Amino acid sequence: MFTGLSAFPLTPLLNDDIDEAAFIRLLTRLTHADVNSLGVLGSTGSYAYLTREQRKRVTVIAKAHAGKIPVMTSIGAISTAEILRLAEDAQSAGADALLLPAMSYQPLNDDEVYSLYEDVSANVSVPVCVYDNPRCTHFSFSENLLSRIAALPQIRAIKMPGAPTEAGTITDRVRRLRSRVPQHVALGVSADAFAVDGLNAGCDIWFSVCGGLFPRTAKAIADAAARHDQQQVAALSERFTPLWALFTQHGGGIRVIAAAAALLGLVSPECLPRPLKALGRDDVAEIAAVLRATGLE
Amino acid sequence: MFTGLSAFPLTPLLNDDIDEAAFIRLLTRLTHADVNSLGVLGSTGSYAYLTREQRKRVTVIAKAHAGKIPVMTSIGAISTAEILRLAEDAQSAGADALLLPAMSYQPLNDDEVYSLYEDVSANVSVPVCVYDNPRCTHFSFSENLLSRIAALPQIRAIKMPGAPTEAGTITDRVRRLRSRVPQHVALGVSADAFAVDGLNAGCDIWFSVCGGLFPRTAKAIADAAARHDQQQVAALSERFTPLWALFTQHGGGIRVIAAAAALLGLVSPECLPRPLKALGRDDVAEIAAVLRATGLE
Numbered sequence: 001m002f003t004g005l006s007a008f009p010l011t012p013l014l015n016d017d018i019d020e021a022a023f024i025r026l027l028t029r030l031t032h033a034d035v036n037s038l039g040v041l042g043s044t045g046s047y048a049y050l051t052r053e054q055r056k057r058v059t060v061i062a063k064a065h066a067g068k069i070p071v072m073t074s075i076g077a078i079s080t081a082e083i084l085r086l087a088e089d090a091q092s093a094g095a096d097a098l099l100l101p102a103m104s105y106q107p108l109n110d111d112e113v114y115s116l117y118e119d120v121s122a123n124v125s126v127p128v129c130v131y132d133n134p135r136c137t138h139f140s141f142s143e144n145l146l147s148r149i150a151a152l153p154q155i156r157a158i159k160m161p162g163a164p165t166e167a168g169t170i171t172d173r174v175r176r177l178r179s180r181v182p183q184h185v186a187l188g189v190s191a192d193a194f195a196v197d198g199l200n201a202g203c204d205i206w207f208s209v210c211g212g213l214f215p216r217t218a219k220a221i222a223d224a225a226a227r228h229d230q231q232q233v234a235a236l237s238e239r240f241t242p243l244w245a246l247f248t249q250h251g252g253g254i255r256v257i258a259a260a261a262a263l264l265g266l267v268s269p270e271c272l273p274r275p276l277k278a279l280g281r282d283d284v285a286e287i288a289a290v291l292r293a294t295g296l297e
Numbered sequence: 298m299f300t301g302l303s304a305f306p307l308t309p310l311l312n313d314d315i316d317e318a319a320f321i322r323l324l325t326r327l328t329h330a331d332v333n334s335l336g337v338l339g340s341t342g343s344y345a346y347l348t349r350e351q352r353k354r355v356t357v358i359a360k361a362h363a364g365k366i367p368v369m370t371s372i373g374a375i376s377t378a379e380i381l382r383l384a385e386d387a388q389s390a391g392a393d394a395l396l397l398p399a400m401s402y403q404p405l406n407d408d409e410v411y412s413l414y415e416d417v418s419a420n421v422s423v424p425v426c427v428y429d430n431p432r433c434t435h436f437s438f439s440e441n442l443l444s445r446i447a448a449l450p451q452i453r454a455i456k457m458p459g460a461p462t463e464a465g466t467i468t469d470r471v472r473r474l475r476s477r478v479p480q481h482v483a484l485g486v487s488a489d490a491f492a493v494d495g496l497n498a499g500c501d502i503w504f505s506v507c508g509g510l511f512p513r514t515a516k517a518i519a520d521a522a523a524r525h526d527q528q529q530v531a532a533l534s535e536r537f538t539p540l541w542a543l544f545t546q547h548g549g550g551i552r553v554i555a556a557a558a559a560l561l562g563l564v565s566p567e568c569l570p571r572p573l574k575a576l577g578r579d580d581v582a583e584i585a586a587v588l589r590a591t592g593l594e
Contacts, residue, residue, distance in 0.1 A: 016378040048402035049376040079346040080571035081313040103402075105345035105433050106573055107548045116572040136402050138435055251404045274377035275413040276403055 001070040001096055002129070002157040002186035002205045004036030005222035009212035010257060011045045011058055012267035016274065018054055020061060022267040026212070027065040029266075033215030036205075036222070038062055038071045039099060043136050044209045044254045047074040048103070049273035055086060059093035070096035072129060076103050076137075080119055087124050098124060099159065101131035102139040110145045117149045127156035133190070134161060135252065143167065143177055150181035157186040159207050162194025170194050171201040178202060192253070193244035196237050199225035209253040210240050213261055214296050239294045246287060255279050259287045264297065298367040298393055299426070299454040299483035299502045301333030302519035306509035307554060308342045308355055309564035313571065315351055317358060319564040323509070324362040326563075330512030333502075333519070335359055335368045336396060340433050341506045341551045344371040345400070346570035352383060356390035367393035369426060373400050373434075377416055384421050395421060396456065398428035399436040407442045414446045424453035430487070431458060432549065440464065440474055447478035454483040456504050459491025467491050468498040475499060489550070490541035493534050496522035506550040507537050510558055511593050539587045552576050556584045561594065 007030045012022040030038060040062040041047035041055055050058070059073045073095040075086040083100070090098055100120055102113045121128060130149055134140040141149075146158055158181065162170050174187055181187070188205035189198025195206045199222070206225075211218030217239055224232035243260070247253040254272065259279045262269040269278050279287070291297070304327045309319040327335060337359040338344035338352055347355070356370045370392040372383040380397070387395055397417055399410045418425060427446055431437040438446075443455055455478065459467050471484055478484070485502035486495025492503045496519070503522075508515030514536055521529035540557070544550040551569065556576045559566040566575050576584070588594070 016376075043403070049378075051379070079313075081346075082348070102572075105400075106340070106551055107432070108572060109548065109574075112572040112574050115574065119571065135404070251406065254403055274416065275405060275409040277406075277409050277412065 001037045001072070001127070002188065004205060004226065005211050005215070005219050006037040006039045006072065006188070006205055006207045007035040007211040007215050007218065008039040008042040008044055008207060008209050010261060010267065010271065011041060011050065012261070012271035013046070013273055014268050014271070018057060019268060019271060022271065023058070023061060024065055025266050026261070027062060030212070030215050031065065031067050031069055033219050035069065035211060035215050035219055038066055038069055039207055040071060041074040042099065042207070043133060044212065044257060045074070046273050047076055048136070052086060052089060056089040056093055059090050059095050063094040072097040072099050074099040074101065074131070076101040076131065078103050078105050080116055083116070083120060084123055087120060091124065091126055095126060097127040097129055097156070099129045099131050101133050101137050102141070103137045104139045108139050110142065113139060113141070114145060114148055117152055117155070121152040121154040124154055126154070128154045129157035129159055130155060131159045132161055140165070143173070143180060146177060147180040150185045155185060157188055157205065159188045159190050160198070162189050162191030162198055170198045174198060174201040174203055192240060193247065195221070196225070196233055199233070200230070209257055210243065213257050217296065239296060242290045242294060243296070246290065250279060250283065256287060259284050260291060263288050263291060298334050298369070298424070299485065301502060301523065302508050302512070302516050303334040303336045303369065303485070303502055303504045304332040304508040304512050304515065305336040305339040305341055305504060305506050307558060307564065307568065308338060308347065309558070309568040310343070310570055311565050311568070315354060316565060316568060319568065320355070320358060321362055322563050323558070324359060327509070327512050328362065328364050328366055330516050332366065332508060332512050332516055335363055335366055336504055337368060338371040339396065339504070340430060341509065341554060342371070343570050344373055345433070349383060349386065353386040353390050356387050356392050360391040369394040369396050371396040371398065371428070373398040373428065375400050375402050377413055380413070380417060381420055384417060388421065388423055392423060394424040394426055394453070396426045396428050398430055398434050399438070400434045401436045405436050407439065410436060410438070411442060411445055414449055414452070418449040418451040421451055423451070425451045426454035426456055427452060428456045429458055437462070440470070440477060443474060444477040447482045452482060454485055454502065456485050456487050457495070459486050459488030459495055467495045471495060471498040471500055489537060490544065492518070493522070493530055496530070497527070506554055507540065510554050514593065536591045536593060539591060540593070543584060543587065547576060547580065553584060556581050557588060560585050560588060
């Protein structure tokens, strides 16, 4: 399941609970666009803000509306005990894969993070994707640690941040990591603005927030990348460029994607979990202008 | 309740659940030393790793064993909805005050954090202490934001990080902030290694992790500071100095305090919530040597 476009939708809320009708609207767009997989409860899917019961419900709904498209769900939490409970819930809800970040409160060391993946991989029966998202989790995986974790049972993919780090660009990192993890472990790029670089560098999969709302355009990019049609990739990516600039401006994609989804009439304007707030009127007007100019819909 | 020494004990675990007997042993040391208040479920009390039910149980146990000493408990969580549920639980368990950090997953902006404190202060009936802990929460309060939050109902204290930041030393910050928050809002210092600076600068209260395990020495420091007996403060603080150096070396106090508590026979050596790990044999031996040399017990 770790190839092509993995679309990461919002989990829209209404008064602090799941807005099931809106979530199903988002899922339906994704299945109609025939994305390769669904990544529910990613960072933009607000996994970190929801209760255990809400998270199980999200996975159940996603499976009920995904048809034959495989569903990955995040089991991230601060404690290992809770992660293991979430893994049980996700598997019993039918999740086809589990996305596991290294959320931290007390700063973690490599030994602790390795043990976490060891504990989880020994207790689950579906594929696990390692989720490296230092912006939100405040833990950065070294290539050495990723290589050790990738050798554990059930580990089948690594979701890498796209933006350049001290370790170099996504291109550098993919090239180095490919030789250090087993062939059965897929490498994937996230952070949409760097997707093209990641796909060109040989990533197997694109974990995409834009793909969670605009799956047709994102799927066309992923398909063009698979054909090595770089001209088409570049042309299509240009439609997303102004959106990616707004992601940077507003501290990540979640507030921008929520505003765009509300503009498209898919979710309530106040669909984010408190304390996150919807963008203000001027910012929303700017996003509306971008949608008009790019024809994204 | 926001004066003198507020002792922050560990919440010792055994097989991922609260080790109630060990927790009561820790609480008994604190009440015997007559600390001014208890701060349960602080960062070193592992609030971020426990379930809602476990957190309520910790507050109930603390109240049952605190005698007349007031108990503050943390209601920190990533979502406002969960924070409000935890506030209800804490108040119904008899908490005398609530400690509220700005935990983050998606990076928060000032408006969002202000709204969080506004939502909580409108929904609780006991004093709230603002908890500024950028090391673990990855949100830093500006003095401007603290000053706005301090004007909200129920806000009665600010727990400040002790270590120097871009905004200057704790001394600089206390002096500036004192003129910007109402007199009924106490200022407190945490990060034990900077406690003396904070107390000398005019902090009303010391929120102390060392005080959670070695309450007699910490109480003597707080009492000497209240008498402005700087010579005695300096002499007593010297006993903690090697411990504070180990805090820095091991990424914060929690792993060191857990090892020290185990050496004293108060908790199990594996008392931390996974994925946090107990320190290794060599590190524990070093801590044992420090306890012997300083006579801390």
